[in-house]
Amino acid sequence: MSQLLTVEGISKGFPGVQALDGVNFELDRGEVLALVGENGAGKSTLMKILSGIYTMDSGRIAIDGDEVDVNDPKVAQKLGISIIHQEMNLMPHLTVAQNIYIGREPRTGPWLRDGELNRRTKQLLEGLNIHLRPSQVVGDLTVASQQMVEIAKALSYDHTKILIMDEPTSAISISETQVLFGLIRSLRDRGVGIVYISHRMEELRQIADRVTVLRDGQYVGTRRMDEVSDDEIISMMVGREISAGYSSRQDVPAHTGELALSVRSLSTKKLLRDVSFDLHKGEILGFAGLMGAGRTETARALIGADPVSGGTVAVNGKEVRISGPEVAVRLGIGYLPEDRKRHGLMLEQDVAFNVAMASLSSNKAPLGFLREGRARKVTDRFIKALRIKTPSSRTMVKTLSGGNQQKVVIAKWLARDCDVLIFDEPTRGIDVGAKEEIYKLLNDLADEGKAIIMISSELPEVLRLSHRIVVMSQGRVTGTLTPDKADQESIMKLATQNIEDVAA
Numbered sequence: 001m002s003q004l005l006t007v008e009g010i011s012k013g014f015p016g017v018q019a020l021d022g023v024n025f026e027l028d029r030g031e032v033l034a035l036v037g038e039n040g041a042g043k044s045t046l047m048k049i050l051s052g053i054y055t056m057d058s059g060r061i062a063i064d065g066d067e068v069d070v071n072d073p074k075v076a077q078k079l080g081i082s083i084i085h086q087e088m089n090l091m092p093h094l095t096v097a098q099n100i101y102i103g104r105e106p107r108t109g110p111w112l113r114d115g116e117l118n119r120r121t122k123q124l125l126e127g128l129n130i131h132l133r134p135s136q137v138v139g140d141l142t143v144a145s146q147q148m149v150e151i152a153k154a155l156s157y158d159h160t161k162i163l164i165m166d167e168p169t170s171a172i173s174i175s176e177t178q179v180l181f182g183l184i185r186s187l188r189d190r191g192v193g194i195v196y197i198s199h200r201m202e203e204l205r206q207i208a209d210r211v212t213v214l215r216d217g218q219y220v221g222t223r224r225m226d227e228v229s230d231d232e233i234i235s236m237m238v239g240r241e242i243s244a245g246y247s248s249r250q251d252v253p254a255h256t257g258e259l260a261l262s263v264r265s266l267s268t269k270k271l272l273r274d275v276s277f278d279l280h281k282g283e284i285l286g287f288a289g290l291m292g293a294g295r296t297e298t299a300r301a302l303i304g305a306d307p308v309s310g311g312t313v314a315v316n317g318k319e320v321r322i323s324g325p326e327v328a329v330r331l332g333i334g335y336l337p338e339d340r341k342r343h344g345l346m347l348e349q350d351v352a353f354n355v356a357m358a359s360l361s362s363n364k365a366p367l368g369f370l371r372e373g374r375a376r377k378v379t380d381r382f383i384k385a386l387r388i389k390t391p392s393s394r395t396m397v398k399t400l401s402g403g404n405q406q407k408v409v410i411a412k413w414l415a416r417d418c419d420v421l422i423f424d425e426p427t428r429g430i431d432v433g434a435k436e437e438i439y440k441l442l443n444d445l446a447d448e449g450k451a452i453i454m455i456s457s458e459l460p461e462v463l464r465l466s467h468r469i470v471v472m473s474q475g476r477v478t479g480t481l482t483p484d485k486a487d488q489e490s491i492m493k494l495a496t497q498n499i500e501d502v503a504a
């Protein structure tokens, strides 16, 4: 029997970039194939070609042995190809149900049948074990829930033969990931072929049968997962030897002890109860906890992005009132949001505009006098330091790969030169090699005396980088640990602590 999917010699160029250069791969029925590579390697581009969003320059695609011409997303759907996009493609003002069945709504003549739409959606969500209401407006949902809507949408086509998942778990919790893996396994058992893209090695180990590696738009090779080590996959990805091993922080000298930020009894109507902590100059304070524990909420309340119902904040020992993010920036507090598409970037602008925009506006110079040359120079420095893969500082941000967009957000806040930097999931979607660079950068910033809050769901990362670790659960701080006394287990215990249990 012929292969489910055969891809041969696919090439695709964009202005200034050869995104794909003669790539091959094969996918079997009932197989999960991991597709990996560094940020900008060409993974998403390849998948967009398979789903009819981009047209290839040359190459050949065959399904069940027959050559196909996937020149339009509708054609891809008819051929049974479904995709979960890396950057979410939902309509924020529409409901969950409207997003899932957009363009396929049940109708009687010209009339939409809303009841039927919601009923169908409810059934789908229940079958997938996703706890959302069909009538909820997508823009009001958390990033994690939006990602679950994307997943539900891709799984709502009943004749799917090939399912493409482009970093589907980047924003969801461990338990949601396990639900997703359960779904993947049952689809696989029904003969669906799945292409799974992720930068998380431990996920590939759990779910993939084989792994295909791309580097700089070229095909490097394919291995069976049970016959290849993590280090081997990584060196295929980066073309050199590096190890993904984690060491812990213990070797690092303690910070100077001078207070940068003091938060006392910060509360919000929605979630936070009496959140208190100190942050010192030169310190990296890790924030650990499960999804929804209140870490992002703490950051947002702190910078005045969300209303606060009580508590105080002191900067350099002086109590301040932070009524909004601009005030926070003026006080030297920068926040890199986890949801970069919504809060972090101007996608229709170029790289230099995004990197230098924030720091330039703080000069209060009238725009006409802004020296663009200087902005470009600053930007070029960050492009080099963070190895942002872009043809130039004039490239539009929306054309960069997901991981490289994330690096632009980081560069933007570094250019601003804040004394306190709050990083929310700084390495989400970042490849293994670049992660190391970001870790080094955070360490260097701390060594320069910056005070850093790092919110992260990756415990090894929290353990390795933090001087101290604040653990949250259900809107409260359940413990503060030092890395020498902490391990994944002790953190998880605090992170899952039920507040009612403590009170009792």
Ligand SMILES: Nc1ncnc2c1ncn2[C@@H]1O[C@H](COP(=O)(O)OP(=O)(O)OP(=O)(O)O)[C@@H](O)[C@H]1O
Pocket (backbone or CB within 6 Å): 014, 015, 017, 018, 019, 037, 038, 039, 040, 041, 042, 043, 044, 045, 046, 086, 389, 390, 398, 399, 400, 401, 402, 403, 404, 429, 431
């Ligand atoms: N629409 C576009 N216009 C111009 N260049 C593009 C476009 N889409 C992708 N590129 C470029 O093609 C290259 C490959 O990008 P792609 O998004 O496929 O990478 P990726 O492997 O998915 O990376 P990541 O892990 O960061 O998601 C990058 O250099 C990117 O800037």
Ligand SMILES: [Mg+2]
Pocket (backbone or CB within 6 Å): 043, 044, 045, 086, 166, 401, 402, 403
């Ligand atoms: Mg991508």
